[in-house]
Amino acid sequence: xxxxxxxxxxxxxxxxxxxxxxxxxxxxxxxxxxxxxxxxxxxxxxxxxxxxxxxxxxxxxxxxxxxxxxxxxxxxxxxxxxxxxxxxxxxxxxxxxxxxxxxxxxxxxxxxxxxxxxxxxxxxxxxxxxxxxxxxxxxxxxxxxxxxxxxxxxxxxxxxxxxxxxxxxxxxxxxxxxxxxxxxxxxxxxxxxxxxxxxx
Numbered sequence: 001x002x003x004x005x006x007x008x009x010x011x012x013x014x015x016x017x018x019x020x021x022x023x024x025x026x027x028x029x030x031x032x033x034x035x036x037x038x039x040x041x042x043x044x045x046x047x048x049x050x051x052x053x054x055x056x057x058x059x060x061x062x063x064x065x066x067x068x069x070x071x072x073x074x075x076x077x078x079x080x081x082x083x084x085x086x087x088x089x090x091x092x093x094x095x096x097x098x099x100x101x102x103x104x105x106x107x108x109x110x111x112x113x114x115x116x117x118x119x120x121x122x123x124x125x126x127x128x129x130x131x132x133x134x135x136x137x138x139x140x141x142x143x144x145x146x147x148x149x150x151x152x153x154x155x156x157x158x159x160x161x162x163x164x165x166x167x168x169x170x171x172x173x174x175x176x177x178x179x180x181x182x183x184x185x186x187x188x189x190x191x192x193x194x195x196x197x198x199x200x
Contacts, residue, residue, distance in 0.1 A: 001027075001030075001032065001033050001034075001074045001075065001176055001179050001180070002033070002034045002035065002036075002072055002073050002074050002075075003023070003024065003027040003028075003033070003034070003035040003036075003073060003074070003075050003076070003077060003175075004035070004036055004037075004038060004069050004070055004072070004073035004075075004076050004077075005020040005021075005023045005024045005027075005035060005036070005037045005038070005076075005077040005079060006020065006037075006038055006039070006040075006076065006077065006078050006079060006091075006094070007019075007020035007037060007038070007039035007040060007041070007079050008040055008078065008079055008080045008081065008087065008088060008090065008091030008094070009039075009040065009041065009079075009081045009088060009090075009091075009113075010040050010041060010042060010043045010088065010090040011041065011081075012041055012042065014039075014041060014081065015081065015113050015115065015145075015148040015149060016079045016080070016081045016113045017037070017039055017041065017079075018148075018152060018153075019079050019111060019113055019145050019148065019152060020037045020039065020077065020079045020111075021037055022152045022168070023035070023077045023079070023109075023111065023168065023172070024036060024037050024077075026165075026168060026169065026172055027077075027172055027176075030172075030176070033176075036069060038066055038069050038070075040090045040091060040094060043090050044062065045059075045062060045063065045066070045090070045093060045094060045097060046059065046062070047093055048093055048096035048097055052097055063097050066094075066097065066098075067097075067098075067102055070098060070102035070103055071101070071102050073103075073106060074106065074179040074183070075106060075107050075108070075109070075175050075176065075178070075179040076103065076106055076107070076108035076109070076136065077108065077109045077111055077175070078091075078108050078109070078110055078111065078126065078138075079111045079112075079113060080110070080111070080112050080113070080122040080126060081112070081113045081114070081122075082112055082113065082114045082118045082119050082121055082122050085118070085121045086121060086122065086125060087122040087125045087126060092129075092130065095129075095130035095134070098134050098136070099133070099134055100133065100134055100135045100191065100192055100197070101192065102134075103134050103135070103136040104134060104135035104136070104186070104191045104192060105135055105137060105182055105185050105186050105191040106136060106137065106179075106182065106186070107137050107138075107139050107175055107178035107179055107182055108136050108137060108138050108139065109138075109139060109141065109142065109143065109171055109172070109174075109175045110122075110123055110126050110127070110138055110142040110143070111142065111143040111144075111145065112142070112143070112144050112145065113145045113148045114144070114145070114146050114147075114148060115147070115148055115149060116146070116147065117146050117147070118146070119144040119145065119146055120144060123142050123144065126138065131199075132198070132199035133197075133198045133199055135191060135199070137178070137182070139174060139175060139178050141170075141171045141174050141175075142171075143164075143167060143168055143171050145164060147160070151164050152164060152165070
């Protein structure tokens, strides 16, 4: 099982990247599991337009390495920092690029990150947008990493950090089971339908 963890922050040295790295390492510790992190630091993707669907266009070329990582994934972890009570614009822009051919009917774990005690608003935002046409499947479990600078660092630090690590392990267990369960659905070909390419 292969996981792609998406770090949705455009900031250099973002806490979201640290969290995505932790998720990838925790997933890779499982027997036969592999993981990689893809990040949006530095805004590597310009605003989407229709030319992104053309592989020979400039946008198509920019998107290609992200597309290949997503296609390889059996499961996804979407790490979204909370900026002004929202998921950040670079991550929402990322969702305009991905399609059913890359993420359709693949399970995704929502992980939000807050420097303080927030983090809940991006969970709701991701659950109501970004999935319709791509058919990505956000699982019911999610993770909110609060006080992000003080948890998931190299050394475990106190009861809140210990709780967060256990909660992440539980969420990844669930994500792995969803990934196994959804493989036959994707293999059936029903997930991609030329007559109904977009959600209602």
